[in-house]
Amino acid sequence: MTIYSGPVFEMARQQFQVIADHLEIPRDERDRLLYPKRAVVVSCPIHLDDGKLAVFQGYRVQHHLTLGPTKGGTRFALSVDIGEVAALAIWMSWKCALAGLPYGGAKGGVTVDPRALSPRELENLSRRYMQEMIPFVGPHTDVMAPDMGTNEQVMAWFMDTYSMYQGRTVTEIVTGKPVASGGTEGRREATGRGAAFLIGRVLERLKTQPAGTTAIVQGFGNVGSHTVETLANWGVKLIGVSDHTACYFDPRGLDTEALLKHAQKHGVLAGFSNQLSFDARELLVQKCDILVPAAVERVIDASVAARLQCRVLAEAANGPTTPDADEVLDRRRDEIFVIPDILCNAGGVVVSYFEWVQDLQQFFWDEAEVMSKLYHVLDRAFMQVMRRVEHDGISHRNAAMAIGVEKVRSAKNTRGLFP
């Protein structure tokens, strides 16, 4: 039992144990690699529009400080607790190491339903959260970014709050900012386009042309919608889509352009169609070529995994697949090609890294340069994972994690006990 105990942390712990066994990491070294270096819990009092006071719990977990600053998003959601944030921070560490970024993993969050707040209340909470975090973050200590429930506007408020306390503009304190406030071209699209790029690489290996294949996407936020947009440009037919408000399915294909426009206008999928409504619990197990969970953790458990009918499972969300499901998928490895989360959604943090580098240098790149560098990094990570799968005879997730864990471990072992 630790303060992190809970289903999401347990998942990160179990995944790590599998890798630690595979890499034969001595028992006494394991806790040092797994448990976060720091965890901060803050109370964020704000004034609501009706004049009343409300207090929200905020968290930030910095997993390891061995390779440079820590890096990771900030989640505003009702599910947020210290265990979930810690698990997400640990996954960020393996993700950054796999992509070759000079960061440890971090994650933060506030337990709140951001949709229940007015724009002014959301601004108050965003600013207050950053204010509470000022002693613990910094451009060379811990660099925040968006995650579920936060966006470019929230990042601009974070950056502004930090900057006002420093008495100068410090754009490099957060990434995922609007381009107008020191953000980079391509960050908004990066995670979705990165996931689509990797799906493309997998289809090449499977000797399948994207045009005419079918896709189902769970989650239609920043990640899901940009994945859909890129796949649609390749002629992939979207047959199913869902978010927390609605689920649609049509084996003849959905009108992606109309869906994207609807979501842009209303912020959600609800209200798009009555005829196409479908049972959200059944969406993931419908027959398709490409299945993209792009929402929350633990949506594919062992029973869902046994019923999946996709050829490619592209994990754009963090932690969508439980360790029991991994065992099932391992048995089905010839049928289903898994692109594990720490590879599939790495595009976001890779372009966050580019944003940080550009802010530090005050030298900005155009979108084409950002994208070509992103695809280079993702391709390198993909090839490393594929080579590791063949060499060790392990699953794609275990190969990706083995590379990440090994990098962090060797940095720790060469530096010594402090970081």
Ligand code: GLU
């Ligand atoms: N929240 C995103 C993730 O889970 C992005 C993190 C970042 O850009 O630092 O990877």
